[in-house]
Amino acid sequence: xxxxxxxxxxxxxxxxxxxxxxxxxxxxxxxxxxxxxxxxxxxxxxxxxxxxxxxxxxxxxxxxxxxxxxxxxxxxxxxxxxxxxxxxxxxxxxxxxxxxxxxxxxxxxxxxxxxxxxxxxxxxxxxxxxxxxxxxxxxxxxxxxxxxxxxxxxxxxxxxxxxxxxxxxxxxxxxxxxxxxxxxxxxxxxxxxxxxxxxxxxxxxxxxxxxxxxxxxxxxxxxxxxxxxxxxxxxxxxxxxxxxxxxxxxxxxxxxxxxxxxxxxxxxxxxxxxxxxxxxxxxxxxxxxxxxxxxxxxxxxxxxxxxxxxxxxxxxxxxxxxxxxxxxxxxxxxxxxxxxxxxxxxxxxxxxxxxxxxxxxxxxxxxxxxxxxxxxxxxxxxxxxxxxxxxxxxxxxxxxxxxxxxxxxxxxxxxxxxxxxxxxxxxxxxxxxxxxxxxxxxxxxxxxxxxxxxxxxxxxxxxxxxxxxxxxxxxxxxxxxxxxxxxxxxxxxxxxxxxxxxxxxxxxxxxxxxxxxxxxxxxxxxxxxxx
Numbered sequence: 262x263x264x265x266x267x268x269x270x271x272x273x274x275x276x277x278x279x280x281x282x283x284x285x286x287x288x289x290x291x292x293x294x295x296x297x298x299x300x301x302x303x304x305x306x307x308x309x310x311x312x313x314x315x316x317x318x319x320x321x322x323x324x325x326x327x328x329x330x331x332x333x334x335x336x337x338x339x340x341x342x343x344x345x346x347x348x349x350x351x352x353x354x355x356x357x358x359x360x361x362x363x364x365x366x367x368x369x370x371x372x373x374x375x376x377x378x379x380x381x382x383x384x385x386x387x388x389x390x391x392x393x394x395x396x397x398x399x400x401x402x403x404x405x406x407x408x409x410x411x412x413x414x415x416x417x418x419x420x421x422x423x424x425x426x427x428x429x430x431x432x433x434x435x436x437x438x439x440x441x442x443x444x445x446x447x448x449x450x451x452x453x454x455x456x457x458x459x460x461x462x463x464x465x466x467x468x469x470x471x472x473x474x475x476x477x478x479x480x481x482x483x484x485x486x487x488x489x490x491x492x493x494x495x496x497x498x499x500x501x502x503x504x505x506x507x508x509x510x511x512x513x514x515x516x517x518x519x520x521x522x523x524x525x526x527x528x529x530x531x532x533x534x535x536x537x538x539x540x541x542x543x544x545x546x547x548x549x550x551x552x553x554x555x556x557x558x559x560x561x562x563x564x565x566x567x568x569x570x571x572x573x574x575x576x577x578x579x580x581x582x583x584x585x586x587x588x589x590x591x592x593x594x595x596x597x598x599x600x601x602x603x604x605x606x607x608x609x610x611x612x613x614x615x616x617x618x619x620x621x622x623x624x625x626x627x628x629x630x631x632x633x634x635x636x637x638x639x640x641x642x643x644x645x646x647x648x649x650x651x652x653x654x655x656x657x658x659x660x661x662x663x664x665x666x667x668x669x670x671x672x673x674x675x676x677x678x679x680x681x682x683x684x685x686x687x688x689x690x691x692x693x694x695x696x697x698x699x700x701x702x703x704x705x706x707x708x709x710x711x712x713x714x715x716x717x718x719x720x721x722x723x724x725x726x727x728x729x730x731x732x733x734x735x736x737x738x739x740x741x742x743x744x745x746x747x748x749x750x751x752x753x754x755x756x757x758x759x760x761x762x763x764x765x766x767x768x769x770x771x772x773x774x775x776x777x778x779x780x781x782x783x784x785x786x787x788x789x790x791x792x
Contacts, residue, residue, distance in 0.1 A: 280359025466761025
């Protein structure tokens, strides 16, 4: 043991412990009191302890100064140290003065100093716990009292806290941050009075009320069976956010649609041209079939031409990723956020791909993961991206075959992994309205809405919103990707009075707070989308 560490010890405690071992060597068998040579930093004490330990291991039942002296006489170097420290006299005194009833206390003291020496030998400053260089008698007394009241665990915890706080200053915290609960609370409250928690406009007025629009740092999930129109619904929302003009067929004119918001649409299955034509259809309100056939009537082609010009001037981008993986998706989103200021991302849609499976296999070193685990990991990464980059992400999944037989539509219908719902802020199941559905709300639709609902949004999750386990009944024109919300019911088809929310975007110096909102009654069917 280096000499500069030996001062970290308590010779009185060592004196008492060795005296107790002389009286009761069987203490060495007690598992709760393990002692080693490291507990005795002074050579003399270490030699005496080693001698007692060896004699007891050789089944010597009575150990005193005589047998210790005889034993050490066979080891000249150790025997000299023993004699230089008046070993026989020291052992006799230790035997006489030691108190077995205080063994626990003295043992604990020895171990505390051993722990300090171990920390110090590894470069950890322990002077805040014990420092024998303190000159002031009062401060020394205070330190000793504090040290006596500390347990081994207390010492370890204090050192761990010191090391942890150092690490916290340099090691990334993987997106976590801490603060006092009240920090910024008053400012938050006042800001919400001026600008309520509301995101950019989605295509449905009631959906805007329920979900509070497309909010930054949030992940929304819209699931549906194949053929219902998940992609077209997403394209409608994406284009609505990006273009500042759309055609109003009621007024037969182009109308202001709010400030263009930067949008990225990531397609995994559709080719770019298959995404472009629905965008043209939404903006011009010309059915995509007409655009695909190239057979325009009246002024329709002029409307499509103007729609193309509007889209050309709008910050909306398309990325085709056929064989994606999680890293590629993250890199793509980062590229558009950093280079184009994108704030709204539509990913169509969450499913496994060869690229993703290869990525997982490589990162897990060949360990095969179930599909539900892979999809959950992907949803988790999307949510992390929302928080880290401050963007809104809207994505979709397929539903499983249970939708044909269930009465309530929730996360249990998500194909592949219902755990995906754990990570989303808003969860919706979109279903075609069946004849049975329409019959169940005949008492409501008998009123004049102007449209008969053909789609139902089953909202099963809604963080920071009071509406959940409800159904939003809408009319959707998949040919133009436009949607109008009509009314809302609970799962028992009981009408729930609710106002549609129209969200107008306007220019602001703060990109994160560029939205205002006002309410319309639910007889206003336009909801900022015009057929």
